[in-house]
Amino acid sequence: MNNSGQIRQMDKVGRVAVPVSVRKTLGLVPGDNLEFSISGDKVLLQRYTKTCLLCGTDHDVSPYRTETIRGVREIYLCRSCRNNLAKAEEMRDY
Numbered sequence: 001m002n003n004s005g006q007i008r009q010m011d012k013v014g015r016v017a018v019p020v021s022v023r024k025t026l027g028l029v030p031g032d033n034l035e036f037s038i039s040g041d042k043v044l045l046q047r048y049t050k051t052c053l054l055c056g057t058d059h060d061v062s063p064y065r066t067e068t069i070r071g072v073r074e075i076y077l078c079r080s081c082r083n084n085l086a087k088a089e090e091m092r093d094y
């Protein structure tokens with residue numbers, strides 16, 4: 001991991017500006033989604049890409065609303081898994 005040593009202060013509502021050099025290096029532009037995750041005592045920040053919940057691909061992924069015992073939840077599925085799910089649901093109806 002490249003430790004550039006750039007320090008930014010978090011404001012009162014928790015916002016932190018991503019340094020210009022980091023944005024340029026990673027090609028981040030306004031509107032990109034970033035994902036926070038925690039590893040031990042470190043916070044990791046990476047570009048968020050929607051991936052299929054079932055197979056993990058990021059190709060041809062779209063939102064899919066499903067009902068769970070906790071209510072309606074939006075997940076992401078690729079076209080292939082969505083088609084397989086539709087076939088399984090058709091089989092269940094027989």
Ligand SMILES: [Zn+2]
Binds near residue numbers: 052054056080081
């Ligand atoms: Zn998939």
